[in-house]
Amino acid sequence: MSDTHAAAGTHLAAGIDLSQFYQVFFEEAGENLEAMERMLLELDLGSAGDEELNAIFRCAHSVKGGAATFGFADVAELTHEMETLLDKLRRHELQPTTAMVDALLASGDALNEMLARHQGNGADALDTRDLLATIRALVGGGGGRAAAAARVAAAAPVPPAAALAGSVAAPAPGATGEPAAAVLADGSRVLELTLGPLPDVSAADSIVALFKEIADLGQIEPLDGGRAEDGMRRFRVVTRSSDSDLADLFGFHVAREQVRLAPIGPGYGFHEGAPGAPAPERDDGAAAAAPPAAIAAKADPGYGFFEDAPGAPKAATGAAATEVPAPAAAAAAAAAATTAAAAPRAGSSTPARSDKAGAAAGSAEGSTLRVSVEKVDQLINLVGELVITQAMLAQNGKAIDSAVHQQLAAGLADLERNTRDLQEAVMSIRMIPMSLVFNRFPRMLRDLAGKLGKKVELVQVGEATELDKGLVEKITDPLTHLVRNSCDHGIEGPEARRAAGKPEHGTITLVASHQGGSIVIEVRDDGRGLDRAKLLAKARERGLDAPDTLTDPEVWALIFAPGFSTADQVTDVSGRGVGMDVVKRNIASLGGTVEIDSAAGYGMTVRVRLPLTLAIMDGMSVGVGEECYILPLSSVVESFQVQPGMIKTIGGSGRVVDVRDEFMPVIDLEKVFGVPRFDFEHVSNIMVVVEAEGGRVALLVDELLGQQQVVVKNLESNYRKVQDVSGATILGDGRVALILDIGALVRRSRH
Numbered sequence: 001m002s003d004t005h006a007a008a009g010t011h012l013a014a015g016i017d018l019s020q021f022y023q024v025f026f027e028e029a030g031e032n033l034e035a036m037e038r039m040l041l042e043l044d045l046g047s048a049g050d051e052e053l054n055a056i057f058r059c060a061h062s063v064k065g066g067a068a069t070f071g072f073a074d075v076a077e078l079t080h081e082m083e084t085l086l087d088k089l090r091r092h093e094l095q096p097t098t099a100m101v102d103a104l105l106a107s108g109d110a111l112n113e114m115l116a117r118h119q120g121n122g123a124d125a126l127d128t129r130d131l132l133a134t135i136r137a138l139v140g141g142g143g144g145r146a147a148a149a150a151r152v153a154a155a156a157p158v159p160p161a162a163a164l165a166g167s168v169a170a171p172a173p174g175a176t177g178e179p180a181a182a183v184l185a186d187g188s189r190v191l192e193l194t195l196g197p198l199p200d201v202s203a204a205d206s207i208v209a210l211f212k213e214i215a216d217l218g219q220i221e222p223l224d225g226g227r228a229e230d231g232m233r234r235f236r237v238v239t240r241s242s243d244s245d246l247a248d249l250f251g252f253h254v255a256r257e258q259v260r261l262a263p264i265g266p267g268y269g270f271h272e273g274a275p276g277a278p279a280p281e282r283d284d285g286a287a288a289a290a291p292p293a294a295i296a297a298k299a300d301p302g303y304g305f306f307e308d309a310p311g312a313p314k315a316a317t318g319a320a321a322t323e324v325p326a327p328a329a330a331a332a333a334a335a336a337a338t339t340a341a342a343a344p345r346a347g348s349s350t351p352a353r354s355d356k357a358g359a360a361a362g363s364a365e366g367s368t369l370r371v372s373v374e375k376v377d378q379l380i381n382l383v384g385e386l387v388i389t390q391a392m393l394a395q396n397g398k399a400i401d402s403a404v405h406q407q408l409a410a411g412l413a414d415l416e417r418n419t420r421d422l423q424e425a426v427m428s429i430r431m432i433p434m435s436l437v438f439n440r441f442p443r444m445l446r447d448l449a450g451k452l453g454k455k456v457e458l459v460q461v462g463e464a465t466e467l468d469k470g471l472v473e474k475i476t477d478p479l480t481h482l483v484r485n486s487c488d489h490g491i492e493g494p495e496a497r498r499a500a501g502k503p504e505h506g507t508i509t510l511v512a513s514h515q516g517g518s519i520v521i522e523v524r525d526d527g528r529g530l531d532r533a534k535l536l537a538k539a540r541e542r543g544l545d546a547p548d549t550l551t552d553p554e555v556w557a558l559i560f561a562p563g564f565s566t567a568d569q570v571t572d573v574s575g576r577g578v579g580m581d582v583v584k585r586n587i588a589s590l591g592g593t594v595e596i597d598s599a600a601g602y603g604m605t606v607r608v609r610l611p612l613t614l615a616i617m618d619g620m621s622v623g624v625g626e627e628c629y630i631l632p633l634s635s636v637v638e639s640f641q642v643q644p645g646m647i648k649t650i651g652g653s654g655r656v657v658d659v660r661d662e663f664m665p666v667i668d669l670e671k672v673f674g675v676p677r678f679d680f681e682h683v684s685n686i687m688v689v690v691e692a693e694g695g696r697v698a699l700l701v702d703e704l705l706g707q708q709q710v711v712v713k714n715l716e717s718n719y720r721k722v723q724d725v726s727g728a729t730i731l732g733d734g735r736v737a738l739i740l741d742i743g744a745l746v747r748r749s750r751h
Helices: 004-008 019-043 049-072 075-092 098-118 128-149 203-213 243-248 293-301 326-342 357-366 373-397 408-429 441-451 467-488 494-501 532-541 552-561 581-590 742-751
Strands: 188-193 218-224 233-239 258-264 431-433 456-461 466-470 506-513 518-525 594-597 603-611 614-625 627-632 637-642 646-650 655-661 663-669 688-692 693-703 703-711 726-732 736-738
Touching: 019 049, 019 098, 019 441, 049 075, 049 243, 075 098, 075 128, 098 128, 188 203, 203 218, 203 233, 203 243, 243 258, 258 627, 326 726, 373 408, 373 614, 373 703, 408 431, 408 466, 408 703, 431 467, 431 688, 441 456, 441 467, 467 506, 467 581, 494 518, 532 552, 552 581, 581 594, 614 688, 614 693, 663 742, 688 703, 688 742, 693 742, 703 726
Parallel strands: 456 506, 627 736, 663 693
Antiparallel strands: 188 233, 188 258, 218 233, 431 466, 506 518, 518 603, 594 603, 614 627, 614 703, 637 688, 646 655, 655 663, 688 693, 726 736
């Protein structure tokens, strides 16, 4: 464990190792920061809604609570300042501005760096003094209304649990400034902890165990005699920790919406005079219950609203709110505002989440399970071995008489069907939506467009389309370059767009869709498009072969040449000629292809086609001599038997085949791979037409062995890189078969 981790969390735990919870905190913090960034980018500064501002506040508050629990002081300090600004925004004391959004986005970047350092990436501590000063200056811009943050209305008694589901109530201050909760001589507060309804009431025992393990946490004792009614448990808690720290700590054992902390009253919540109702709490003879003024405040219908807050009911008692120290006011305001955002109240101007929405959120949280990628990969490997075993049984089963062994044949058929279903189900576990990639681009485009002085709008289509996790991780960088390229080279400046009769705002569209056994990702823009004459001139300057007879697709493909760039000057964004060739090479390494379509003055589309998964695929087995090769089924177009006169020889060595008046190159796999042949009189007379990278070739083979699922094994990591081969697989009889790289074979035919 790093020194940072060793130091973290010591303020709460002396007898428990909180580091076991670090990973959960880091993952949840990352998700909250990602959600906060997305909402900030979507925020309408002119008419920001209460629900949006409250949601952004809750993200920052969640990160702050976890950071404070584990002792990450730098994270807690920055999120506290963010909370202050967001609190003023959601209470409409400040109007959101672009500067505020910029500061909050920069804070999110800084928090990501801090969290990465706490995870042990070895980075130096981040200096956030300038960022903190910027946020404080923005907070101070609220004018005379800023003083309202230090006022809190006299609070009503805690509403029923049903009204506070999903919230943690703050201790209610009395009208005289004295807290309503009992405060002992050492500064500890006496609270009532209600847990439930719990699906498993034994979870409450974990909370009790926390107080035994963490010496500084305080004391806990049951108020219900250890009996659970309708899944509810009640405890008396004596602690010096804040409500938010307690709620965050308890959240590792029970859901936050099942935790309710409230000031404890004289009867501990029992009806007055009820059998077993405890006497009022006392400490050294001093009354621990709330003073008369605080009890009288229970009649106040303020319901915890800030004074003068929009929609707050008028106070019936006329008792004036008391000035409280600013830090305490901020804490009370944050807690009360959190309660106001989470629980519907009469007269509130803040749209509260409905019970149905809350139930949906709770069910969504309970219906997901965090599993490490290593476990999923292990499961996929085991399914791959099962697929190989099933293929072996299926091959051996061909030798038996199905009429005699009818039951065995039926069992093998069921095994094949169930294996395929299992494989598809397991592979779907690794499939994640493209929104994970697409969500990276709004922030990047916002910053890049600002730097270039352009106005760009991003449109996402098909972000729910799923792709294998391994491909998502590797496709992110190529797509990032394509989006940056569209913004820099494609979209014109506002003046140029107006002159061309276009709207000032350019549009970049990201589209993801399934087409057959592939996923197609498109990056479109409505910019200037590619200039054919300019591309040809640039190519000739670099000494490339670029005759005027090239077709448009061939001219567009020139931008993939190494070092090729159409930028007139080198900037920190582009112009060095490094990028598009790397994009194509990276996509080709994933078994994918890149196509370009463009119209001058109207825009450009870059189309990336990828296989759905890299682990298990459907393939066609073909035989050449004694060898077996696998063709990806998604690349196979058709197969036919060669008739006399179909094959033509051109240029003395090249051969083409005439298929329905279309000539395509012929590739003899026997010669490509040097397959030894002992039946010298045999002539291959079967052709398989395959397609990749916009071209088709006809492969000459001896026989078609059939279609089957194959488990892709990386040949390069297990042996070495082999030309024209993308991988290998194990057949049912134990032999190794090579999976052909169709794109490489198409490129071979062109050269």
